[in-house]
Amino acid sequence: MEYKLKIVDSFGNIHQRKNQYILDRIKSGGKDISKKDHPYNIKLKEFKRKENEFLKGLRTKQPEFKTRDNHRIKDLRKRLLNAKAKESFYIDFISLTYDAQLKYEISKVEIQQLPTIIESYEKLDEKLVNREIEIKSLKGKDKEGVENKINELIDLEKKKYNKKLQEIKDNYKKGLISKKAEKNEIRIAKRRLKENITQTEFLDREKSLKEDIKNIKHRLKIDIDSKLNVLESDISNIRRSTPIEVEQKNPIISFATFLLPGLGQLINGQKTKGILFLLGSLFIYLIALPYSLGFGNYQGDGIAGLITLAEGGRRLDRSIMFMIEGIIAIILVIFAVFIFFMSFKDVYRVEKDKIKGIRPKNWFESKETLSNEGFPYLVSSPAYILTIFIVLIPIITAILISFTNLDPNHQSKFNWIGIDNYKILFLGRGVAGQAFWLILFWTVIWTLGATTLAIFIGFALALLANQDRIRGKGLFRTIYLLPWAVPAFITIMFFSLMVGRQGPITQLLKNVFGISVDIKSSPNLTRTFLILLQGWLGSAYIFLLSTGVLQGIPKDLYESADIDGATNFQKTWKITVPLVLFQTAPLLISQYTFNFNNFSIIYLFNQGGPFNPSKYGNLAGSSDILISYIYKLTMESNYQALGAAISILISLVLMVFAYIGFSNTKAFKES
DSSP, X not given: OOOOSEXXXXXOOEEEOOOHHHXXXXXXXXXXXXXXXXXXXXXXXXXXXXXXXXXXXXXXXXXXXXXXXXXXXXXXXXXXXXXXXXXXXXXXTTTTOHHHHHHHHHHHHHHHHHHHHHHHHHHHHHHHHHHHHHHHHTTTSOOHHHHHHHHHHHHHHHHHHHHXXXXXXXXXXXXXXXXXXXXXXXXXXXXXXXXXXXXXXXXXXXXXXXXXXXXXXXXXXXXXXXXXXXXXXXXXXXXXXXXXXXXXXXXXXXXXXXXXTTHHHHHTTOHHHHHHHHHHHHHIIIIXXXXXXXXXXXXXXXHHHHHXXXXXXXXXXXXXXXXXXXXXXXHHHHHHHHHHHHHHHHHHXXXXXXXXXXXXXXXXXXXXXXXXXXXXXXXXXXXXXXXXXXXXXXXXXXHXXXXXXXXXXXXXXOOBOTTXXXXXXXXXXXXXXXXXXXXXXXXXXXXXXXXXXXXXXXXXXXXXXXXXXXXXXXXXXXXXXXXXXXXXXXXXXXXXXXXXXXXXXXXXXXXXXXXXXXXXXXXXXXXXXXXXXXXXXXXXXXXXXXXXXXXXXXXXXXXXXXXXXXXXXXXXXXXIHHHHHHHHHHHHHHHHHHHHTOHHHHHHHHTTXXXXXXXXXXXXXXXXXXXXXXXXXXIITOOHHHHHHHHHHHHHHHHHHHHHHXXXXXHHHTO
16 A cells, blocks of 8 residues: 555545655655655654653643642643643644644643633532531521421411412312312412422521532532533544544554454554453453353353264263353354454554544544444343343254254254254154144144134124214123133133033033034034134234224215215225224234244143044144144153254244235335
């Protein structure tokens, strides 16, 4: 990379170079010029020598302090003294280097603003001293008389309030004001009483002084911090408008310090940022890398344990622990790589900017950037990290288990078997695979049937309850919401008992109609009854959604349709249905995904039965859906790997269909 004739600042303004050595190198066309003997470098070296001597002498100088000056006012006074000295020193070198010009401009701003800040601090401090002296002088004085006087005045205010209260109530009884006006005037009277009591209590001089002292101390912090922030902001603007000249032509520090985050920031003069990245280095070399190598693991062997899965390990070692700790090790390594990358990117960007002429940000500027641009990431990062360990690790574990032989014969130690579990399912082989496609087919029918029926019933009831000619709407709406209000498991268990072999409904059909029906023993009847039952249970939620939307549809749409001669069916189909679907489509789609995984109704009603071992084996029943099938595979029969494989397939299918459904809704397209 070649030197540029001109440099830029943070605002993009172009500046002429002051470094005559670099200018001569540019003019020479890249020929070698002695750096050590160049006149400019000799002057620059002499300047730096004088600057070091000046700064060394500056540290020994101390301003005059008052007896009560605390560390903060001392720092401000010393800063002002240093600024005056720096202005006198750097003015002679502003034409030599932009660094001297920067320090000169900063000292001018400090000389301009610091006296005002110190004066404000001193005035507040003096006021604080006077208040503290006054409050000490009140000690031992007769407070009883003051308290009695205050109590008398408070009693007087309360009497006035009671009198006003009685007057308001009398006006209401006489019909002069409404009930709402009465409540409003009582509220005003109470607030006025509270204000008057507070004002009266401050007649106690000691209490008033304590409150005043509290306010002054608050102002000493807040007001001075505010003024100092203004000063730092002005200094920041000077830094951003004053370029920097470096002889460096290529960003080599970022590559040289890549393996130690924080070192590059320290070299670039960004101390606070460097310390933060050095903490990241400690995390990398003391936590992430050792853990990934197996140090500090409970049982596992870091990333290596994820590969071996405790094969050849101790008797007590469990493959699942090796897997989980291997996953955690990989995540920690990813965090480490992220820290490496962010540190390198930061140092590289700063180096590239310095070569252009842009100064590195100081800590004040970095904080401003972080608060303005990085605040959302800073606030949400703890949630992201928590999500990784609470959500992501279990998901990754389930995915990896699906590629193992974790079954009843391999509970403690299991191995990688590739995609064999998925082959078993897709080819319908083995103890679990033979029922997979039958259960999948029924799961799809169940999802479409139960959800569509619930939507139809809920929407129809909402239309009915929204009719102007219907009386007692409140009663109907209460009845329609009962399936949602009553816990679903109670309803499911109730109907399971009612339609059992000796259940009341079964006996009623037999005694009255002579029909012998055993719903829970017939696959088709069980499935049909489950769809009807879930249609009723799910309709209440759809009714509630639809009712809210229907009440918000403007009446003038229907009036316009009446003028055009539209029938009731046309108004419903062309106006009501589209508006309801537009508002509720995402929630309706979520009902399909909910019923696809609706475990409770399947298991509670008939435990997935009736059972037919010839078709479904011993692990599933005729009414089992995939989620209940997974439960039986994993919790009852210990086929965790097959259950994990089915779970992954379900998740992929649901994500695809949910995305397709959402993306095709008008609400999604217009969001």
